[in-house]
Amino acid sequence: MKDLRTQYGQYAVVTGASSGIGEQFARRLAAAGVNVVLVARREERLEALAAELSRLHGTANIPLALDLLAPGAVDDLWQRVAGLDVGIVVANAGFYFAGPLTANPLADELDVLTLHTAVPLRMAHRFGRAFAARGRGAIVLVSSSIAASAVPYEANYAAAKSYVLSLGQALHHELKGDGVDVLVVSPGQTQTEGLDSAPGIDFSRLSGAKMPPARVADAALAGLGRRAHVVPGAMNVLTDVLTKYVLPRRLSARMYAAILRPALTAEPRNAPSAG
Numbered sequence: 001m002k003d004l005r006t007q008y009g010q011y012a013v014v015t016g017a018s019s020g021i022g023e024q025f026a027r028r029l030a031a032a033g034v035n036v037v038l039v040a041r042r043e044e045r046l047e048a049l050a051a052e053l054s055r056l057h058g059t060a061n062i063p064l065a066l067d068l069l070a071p072g073a074v075d076d077l078w079q080r081v082a083g084l085d086v087g088i089v090v091a092n093a094g095f096y097f098a099g100p101l102t103a104n105p106l107a108d109e110l111d112v113l114t115l116h117t118a119v120p121l122r123m124a125h126r127f128g129r130a131f132a133a134r135g136r137g138a139i140v141l142v143s144s145s146i147a148a149s150a151v152p153y154e155a156n157y158a159a160a161k162s163y164v165l166s167l168g169q170a171l172h173h174e175l176k177g178d179g180v181d182v183l184v185v186s187p188g189q190t191q192t193e194g195l196d197s198a199p200g201i202d203f204s205r206l207s208g209a210k211m212p213p214a215r216v217a218d219a220a221l222a223g224l225g226r227r228a229h230v231v232p233g234a235m236n237v238l239t240d241v242l243t244k245y246v247l248p249r250r251l252s253a254r255m256y257a258a259i260l261r262p263a264l265t266a267e268p269r270n271a272p273s274a275g
């Protein structure tokens with residue numbers, strides 16, 4: 001792997017680092033000698049991971065318990081890392097949310113929208129501006145392999161992930177000349193707590209292998225500086241190509257409706273909370 005610390009800076013900020021894909025980003029970055037600022041709500045998990053990574057790799061990691069849905073959270077994060085040589089930002093925090101839109105509480109759908117769009121936008125703006133001013137840095141945004149289609153029963157979540165893909169691919173070109181590498185990673189089904197406890201849907205009813213989250217982090221970090229968009233896994237690449245270039249949007253939406261409808265669950269759909 002390239003020398004991330006020399007290329008970008010001594011610290012990385014990873015949101016959603018307490019589990020799943022974000023935790024694996026933190027593990028990979030620390031193994032590469034980068035100190036990691038670990039952001040999520042579950043403080044004990046962040047503290048345990050920070051200590052473990054320090055023990056394993058000698059990095060100076062900082063657990064930062066923060067609810068990114070709280071007003072001013074990204075400004076707060078920005079202030080808490082001021083003075084550190086932050087060179088990499090991974091905007092990964094999120095939660096999966098499915099079910100018929102009108103059956104879900106609007107407040108939860110608005111949280112999905114904020115966490116998956118406004119939060120990465122604020123992070124890209126804050127850190128992107130600083131990275132451009134100093135002429136180096138990297139921003140990784142986490143989208144999804146469903147981002148190229150409209151997806152019934154994940155209508156708002158999928159629309160938010162489309163936004164992330166579009167934002168990141170555009171910023172890749174905007175910031176390239178300033179020495180800032182922007183990459184979007186679009187995982188398919190990945191074996192995480194978020195997937196296991198996803199409200200509104202039972203993923204065990206869907207076919208297809210679930211990828212280990214470490215593979216997502218590895219693919220993204222390998223593509224950083226080389227590509228604007230990475231889709232880990234051959235089947236997910238196939239889905240991406242199919243929904244982007246082969247199927248008209250109305251057919252891909254129909255396809256997703258047929259796949260997801262049988263996996264919907266009847267229990268009340270409330271967004272997951274910390275703990």
Ligand SMILES: NC(=O)c1ccc[n+]([C@@H]2O[C@H](COP(=O)([O-])OP(=O)(O)OC[C@H]3O[C@@H](n4cnc5c(N)ncnc54)[C@H](OP(=O)(O)O)[C@@H]3O)[C@@H](O)[C@H]2O)c1
Pocket residue numbers: 015016017018019020021022039040041042043066067068069092093094095096115142143144145186187188189190191192193194195213273274275
């Ligand atoms: N798993 C998949 O199949 C899959 C596929 C495509 C895309 N993705 C995307 O990958 C990203 C990571 O998901 P995952 O599957 O790894 O799920 P996960 O294991 O549930 O991890 C989600 C992370 O986000 C954090 N988070 C959630 N709400 C937060 C908030 N309000 N403030 C701060 N942190 C918050 C969680 O930490 P706390 O609970 O401690 O706050 C946790 O660390 C998400 O953006 C998801 O949409 C996942």
